[in-house]
Amino acid sequence: MDMAADISIRLEGISKKFCSDIKTNLWYCLQDVTKVNLNLSLKRNRLRKKEFWALDEISTSISKGEVIAMVGKNGSGKTTLSRIISGIYQPDKGNCHIGSNLRVTPIFALKAGLHPLYTGKENIYLKAAAYGMNEKEIDEALDNIITFSELGEFIHTPVGSYSTGMKARLSYAIAMATNPDIFVIDEALAVGDAVFRAKCLEHIRKMTKERKKTVVYVTHHLDRVLQTADRVLVLDKGKLIRDTYDVKDGLQFYIKNCLKDEALERQEALRELIEQWDNEK
Amino acid sequence: MKGILSYRYFIQQLAKVNILTRYKKTRLGVLWMLLSPLLTVVIWVTLHKAGLFQPGDTGISYPAYVFFSTTLWALFYETYRSVSESVTFNSKLLLSHRIPYGTIVIERMIFQFVHSMIPLLLSLPVIYLFGAELGAGLFFFFFSIIPLLLFGVAIGMVVAVLKVVAVDFSNAMDEFMRVVKFLCPVVYASQADLGFLNPIVKWNPLTYLIGFPRDLLLNQHLGLGQNYLWVCLGLCMFLLLSYRFFTKSAPLLVERLFGN
Numbered sequence: 048m049d050m051a052a053d054i055s056i057r058l059e060g061i062s063k064k065f066c067s068d069i070k071t072n073l074w075y076c077l078q079d080v081t082k083v084n085l086n087l088s089l090k091r092n093r094l095r096k097k098e099f100w101a102l103d104e105i106s107t108s109i110s111k112g113e114v115i116a117m118v119g120k121n122g123s124g125k126t127t128l129s130r131i132i133s134g135i136y137q138p139d140k141g142n143c144h145i146g147s148n149l150r151v152t153p154i155f156a157l158k159a160g161l162h163p164l165y166t167g168k169e170n171i172y173l174k175a176a177a178y179g180m181n182e183k184e185i186d187e188a189l190d191n192i193i194t195f196s197e198l199g200e201f202i203h204t205p206v207g208s209y210s211t212g213m214k215a216r217l218s219y220a221i222a223m224a225t226n227p228d229i230f231v232i233d234e235a236l237a238v239g240d241a242v243f244r245a246k247c248l249e250h251i252r253k254m255t256k257e258r259k260k261t262v263v264y265v266t267h268h269l270d271r272v273l274q275t276a277d278r279v280l281v282l283d284k285g286k287l288i289r290d291t292y293d294v295k296d297g298l299q300f301y302i303k304n305c306l307k308d309e310a311l312e313r314q315e316a317l318r319e320l321i322e323q324w325d326n327e328k
Numbered sequence: 329m330k331g332i333l334s335y336r337y338f339i340q341q342l343a344k345v346n347i348l349t350r351y352k353k354t355r356l357g358v359l360w361m362l363l364s365p366l367l368t369v370v371i372w373v374t375l376h377k378a379g380l381f382q383p384g385d386t387g388i389s390y391p392a393y394v395f396f397s398t399t400l401w402a403l404f405y406e407t408y409r410s411v412s413e414s415v416t417f418n419s420k421l422l423l424s425h426r427i428p429y430g431t432i433v434i435e436r437m438i439f440q441f442v443h444s445m446i447p448l449l450l451s452l453p454v455i456y457l458f459g460a461e462l463g464a465g466l467f468f469f470f471f472s473i474i475p476l477l478l479f480g481v482a483i484g485m486v487v488a489v490l491k492v493v494a495v496d497f498s499n500a501m502d503e504f505m506r507v508v509k510f511l512c513p514v515v516y517a518s519q520a521d522l523g524f525l526n527p528i529v530k531w532n533p534l535t536y537l538i539g540f541p542r543d544l545l546l547n548q549h550l551g552l553g554q555n556y557l558w559v560c561l562g563l564c565m566f567l568l569l570s571y572r573f574f575t576k577s578a579p580l581l582v583e584r585l586f587g588n
Contacts, residue, residue, distance in 0.1 A: 065583070076493040076584050080577045134426040137579050155424040162345055173345055176338035177425045 055149055055229055055261040056109040056132060060141035063102040063127050063285075064094060071097045091139035101127045103285040104141070109278075111146075111228075112259040114251060116272040116294075118301050119282035125265040128282070129153065129233045132263060145229065152178055152227035154218060163207030167198055167217055170206050174218070178225045188224035196220035197243065212240050219247055230254070232264035248275050269298055269317055273324045281305065295325055331428035339431050343438040365402060365447045369395040388546055392458030396546070397514040399451045400538045403444040403473060404480045408505060410440040411484025412498070415578065416491050419585040429578040430571075433488075437481055444477075455546070465544040472541040475560045479537055482567045485574040492581045508532070513539055518552070533559045 066072035075095060082089055094100070102124045109115055117125045130136040131143050133153035145151060160174040171192050175185045193202050196216040206214065222230070230251070252275055254260040266272060272279060272294065279297030281289035283305050291297040302317050332339075356363070369391060414432045421427065456462055483505075491498040509515075511525065512534040529535055540556035543549040 072584060073493050073495075076580055079580050080489060080493055083576050083580065084573055130423075135423065136583050151426070153424065153426070160421055160425065162349065164349060165345065169345075173341045176335075176341040177421065177427065179335060179338070181337045 052146075053110050054108050055111045055113075055146045056263070057144040058105050058107050058128075058132075058141065059144070061102055061105040061128070061131060061138045061143060062092075062100055062140035063124075063131065063136065064091075064098045064139050065101045065127075066095075066098045068097045100285045102131070102138070105282075105287045106141070107280065107287065107290055109261055109263065111261055112255050114255050114262045114275050114277045115264070115280060116276035116278070117263065117265045117280045117282060118267070118269075118272065118298070118305075120305050122284075123282040123305070124285040125282055126155070126233055129155070129231050129263065129265055132229070133231050149228035150179075150225065151229040151231060152222050152225045153231040153233070154222045155233045161206050161214060161218065164205055166205055167196070167202040167209070168193070170217065171202075171221055174221045175224060178222065180225060185224075192217075192220045192224045195223060212243065216243055223250070227260065229261045229263065232262065234265055234267070244271075251275055269301075269320060270324075272298060273321065295321055329430070332430040332434065335428055335431045338427070339435045339438065342431075342435045343442070346435070346439050347442050362447055362450050365395065365399050365451070369398065388455065388460045389458045392455045392460055393517075393546075394515055395458075396451055396455050396460075397538065397542060399444075399448050400473065400476065400542060401509055401512075401514045403448060404476050404534065404538070405505060405509070406444055407437065407440045407477050407480030408484045408487070409502075410436045411481050412487035412491060412502075414484070415488045415581055415585070422582050423585055429575055433481065433485060433574065436484070437477070440480075441477065448473075460546050461548075462545065463548050465548045469541050469545040472544055472556075475556075475563050476534075476537040476541065478567055479533065479563055482563065482570040485570045489574060489577045489581060492584055508534065518543070533562070537563075 066075055075098070079089055105124075105128060117128065119125050127136060130153075131138050132145075133151055134143075134145075135153070160177050161170050162173065165173070168189075171189060172182070172185055175188070175192075176182075180188070196202070196213075196219070198213060198217060201209065201213065206217070209217070248271060251262050251264075255262055255277075262275075264271075264275075276294050278292045279289065279294050279301070280287060281297060281301045281304070288304065289297055289300045291300075298321055299318065302314055302321075306314055306317070411433055414436045415422070417436075418432045422432070452462065452466075487498050487501050490501065511528050512532045513520065513529065518535070518539050536552050536556040536559045540550075540552040543552060
């Protein structure tokens with residue numbers, strides 16, 4: 048389907064179901080595998096016993112140059128939606144359209160693809176290759192990756208000896224080297240030192256504003272949303288309950304509707320954080 | 329296939345890392361590739377000396393025969409095992425990167441090919457020292473073992489899916505594969521009389537996929553050739569079906585990999 052030139056992602060009625068019981072889940076999977084190999088219909092639009100909608104009819108469009116923050120409680124469907132946008136999961140219903148020739152680079156688990164017994168430099172070649180880069184492209188990007196990760200001489204030591212923050216820096220620098228058109232970050236910036244995080248957030252802003260890239264990131268840290276996001280998507284129990292360009296409004300809505308069971312002090316602290324940011328702005 | 333081709337550098341990188349990782353912490357390093365089949369020979373020679381088997385006429389000395397046959401068996405079995413673990417082994421990678429599914433199978437094939445070919449090459453001087461005559465069959469031998477490797481890949485791709493969705497079945501399959509070693513002429517000669525097991529050995533494709541290359545190399549004998557060709561023909565169809573099964577099923581497996 049054709050998409051407007053300035054749209055990078057269009058989600059049309061995306062639904063994804065999961066099963067709450069492991070053994071039943073595997074039994075359903077066996078049934079589905081059998082059906083798909085016999086070219087029979089999977090009837091994906093109805094729930095079977097013990098299944099639930101992890102995502103339910105999500106529809107929205109994301110433009111080039113936007114930083115989208117997805118917020119929601121654990122289990123609200125943020126990671127599932129990120130994986131669908133990244134092409135890792137298939138939706139059960141609906142369609143996820145990515146603009147033609149746009150490169151999507153996801154960062155999920157920071158350790159994924161990093162081998163502890165190999166040096167940072169050796170891991171650059173492996174992880175960048177997993178993103179689809181060839182040797183020549185990696186050779187060309189190598190210096191930038193090492194510089195951006197700020198690992199210095201540690202780039203020649205095994206990754207197993209790295210701190211979590213160092214791994215995060217390396218992973219982020221490698222992902223950036225892929226020069227993505229759409230960058231999906233799932234809590235990957237939750238670890239690491241504050242200075243490097245600030246550098247990443249600044250980098251994200253530059254990417255989107257100067258080079259018209261799209262960033263979709265999942266976080267529980269409202270301060271990071273306030274610093275970078277142009278738009279907030281609030282998810283709750285698999286539904287998109289708020290989609291707004293008013294970041295302040297989106298986060299207040301999130302606190303009011305999704306964090307109502309949290310301690311009042313925490314809710315108040317988050318509201319103050321938003322007000323403080325608004326005043327400073 | 330186009331998607332897989334564009335990931336060929338990734339396959340090369342992943343195979344290199346996985347091949348070397350196993351030995352990264354060992355002092356003997358890749359020598360372990362040789363030690364494992366040698367240990368198998370020691371076990372089988374010991375069992376043989378104990379009079380446990382009547383292997384029939386093997387043509388060459390029994391230790392050399394077993395050494396070479398188990399090396400061929402290992403090429404099949406380890407390829408099967410390696411490919412069958414391709415999805416579970418790469419679960420974290422599949423949950424965090426969009427990778428064409430065929431790449432993980434090809435990487436496992438390369439990984440196991442390197443692991444199996446080194447002992448196989450090293451076994452040639454060993455059987456020569458045991459008195460085997462390596463003639464013109466040596467050149468054709470290396471081509472004739474390709475179907476054996478592909479048979480391991482084909483079964484491995486089916487079991488790779490079952491390892492995620494039907495773990496009990498895949499465990500049973502793993503155990504069964506260990507038994508299969510005794511249902512084809514690996515530790516006994518092709519002509520050995522096995523009583524009620526004779527029909528099973530006769531219909532076992534591995535009898536021909538292992539027996540033909542071995543006879544070709546050791547005795548320059550083509551006696552199993554006709555059946556070998558029939559098995560290869562059937563294998564082509566099985567391989568295509570297996571690949572179709574794997575690639576159609578894999579997208580449904582990824583979201584069930586969280587426990588691996």
